[in-house]
Amino acid sequence: MTQTDYDRAAAVTELLEDRLVGSLAGDAGVDRRTVLGGIGVAGSAALGIGSTRAGATPGHGDGNDHGDFGTVDEYRGSGFDPHEFLTTFNTGEDGQESVPQRVYEEDGRTVREFEFTAVDTTITIAPGVEFEAWAFNGQVPGPTIRAVEGDLIRIEFENLGRHAHTIHPHLRNLSPEMDGVPQNGPGVLDTGESFTYEWIARPAGTHLYHCHSLPLKEHVHRGLYGTVVVDPDPERVAENPREYVNYHGPITDEFRDLLVEEARTRNHEHAENDAVNEMVMVMNSFDTNFDGENEVYAVNTRAFAYGVGETDGKGGWRAGETKRPIRIDGTERQRVYLANTTEFDFINSFHTHSQFFDYYDHGTTLLPTSKNVDTIMQTQAQRGIVELDYSDHRPGLYMFHAHQSEFAELGWMSFFEVI
Numbered sequence: 001m002t003q004t005d006y007d008r009a010a011a012v013t014e015l016l017e018d019r020l021v022g023s024l025a026g027d028a029g030v031d032r033r034t035v036l037g038g039i040g041v042a043g044s045a046a047l048g049i050g051s052t053r054a055g056a057t058p059g060h061g062d063g064n065d066h067g068d069f070g071t072v073d074e075y076r077g078s079g080f081d082p083h084e085f086l087t088t089f090n091t092g093e094d095g096q097e098s099v100p101q102r103v104y105e106e107d108g109r110t111v112r113e114f115e116f117t118a119v120d121t122t123i124t125i126a127p128g129v130e131f132e133a134w135a136f137n138g139q140v141p142g143p144t145i146r147a148v149e150g151d152l153i154r155i156e157f158e159n160l161g162r163h164a165h166t167i168h169p170h171l172r173n174l175s176p177e178m179d180g181v182p183q184n185g186p187g188v189l190d191t192g193e194s195f196t197y198e199w200i201a202r203p204a205g206t207h208l209y210h211c212h213s214l215p216l217k218e219h220v221h222r223g224l225y226g227t228v229v230v231d232p233d234p235e236r237v238a239e240n241p242r243e244y245v246n247y248h249g250p251i252t253d254e255f256r257d258l259l260v261e262e263a264r265t266r267n268h269e270h271a272e273n274d275a276v277n278e279m280v281m282v283m284n285s286f287d288t289n290f291d292g293e294n295e296v297y298a299v300n301t302r303a304f305a306y307g308v309g310e311t312d313g314k315g316g317w318r319a320g321e322t323k324r325p326i327r328i329d330g331t332e333r334q335r336v337y338l339a340n341t342t343e344f345d346f347i348n349s350f351h352t353h354s355q356f357f358d359y360y361d362h363g364t365t366l367l368p369t370s371k372n373v374d375t376i377m378q379t380q381a382q383r384g385i386v387e388l389d390y391s392d393h394r395p396g397l398y399m400f401h402a403h404q405s406e407f408a409e410l411g412w413m414s415f416f417e418v419i
């Protein structure tokens, strides 16, 4: 890849980003200095507060009478980094500082315990463009939880936001009180209230959690969502191989071994997993003027975060450059845990240039549900696993993006940099 190619990619990214930021001029939360002067300084959140609160009021079912208990300023500038988020899995043993967590045995079962809060906060979704979010642990998307099939996920949840929230898991959960909906168990949790959710991690796959308070679309769109990655247990796969395949033929010993081997590569406690480069991509969107349509689209919140910024053309990025492609080792297998939390649009998509990939819908099978495709779509809350192999590609930049052209131009456009 030559200097020119990087320069061109940077120019395209910059053009799209400038156009996006320009198009938001006048919307809530946009820093006018950035719009007018092109200065990449985030600020002026105050511009957005009045109008976004007004936008939150109509039809609001969970009350807004808790005064100013909220923690608007607490997490501002916490420096959410889409690149860091991409590869951070909270397993109880390892994860983010903003997520207190621990792992221990209880009644013969592994418990992975996390402390979650819901807070009102301000997040940056493009240079100078801020969004008044409701967020788990101050970040959008919320922390990625990772467990092994059969583990107990225990979440001590405290609502520090101004609105009533819940955590609803997309897992096979047998206890109605743990479903995180208004009509069961604790129902919605008002400001200052706490509840401990317990879910068995099952089935294996890529799943979601999100707030289920009403109005639902606002509680989701404001940022209260995240993913739960459940790693398959190779021993269980050996005993119940049928549950992990979309295949009706005979299961030979060889086939069983193949499935067990695949399960090991998916399980973070097995050495085979180290050979796979794993990433979490949450496709999300933001309605910055609260008109019921999205103005900004992204993977992991920041528009064009994985675009091309200023480079030295030799594989080095300018110091402090937050916009950069996802650098991958071409010899490694690439695995993307992909989820769609886009509100207001029914479908989002994932398209790779110069590459075809395997896709595992919901990640619940160990055989691909789509093989050799370059585009897949996900409806709201759908998720899956994308597996990519760039081992025969020449080093350089390979674009991937939503193949709704509009989404790509409004932020959901990225590059892999194969090295």
Ligand SMILES: [Cu+2]
Pocket (backbone or CB within 6 Å): 134, 163, 164, 165, 166, 211, 212, 213, 219, 220, 224
């Ligand atoms: Cu909520």
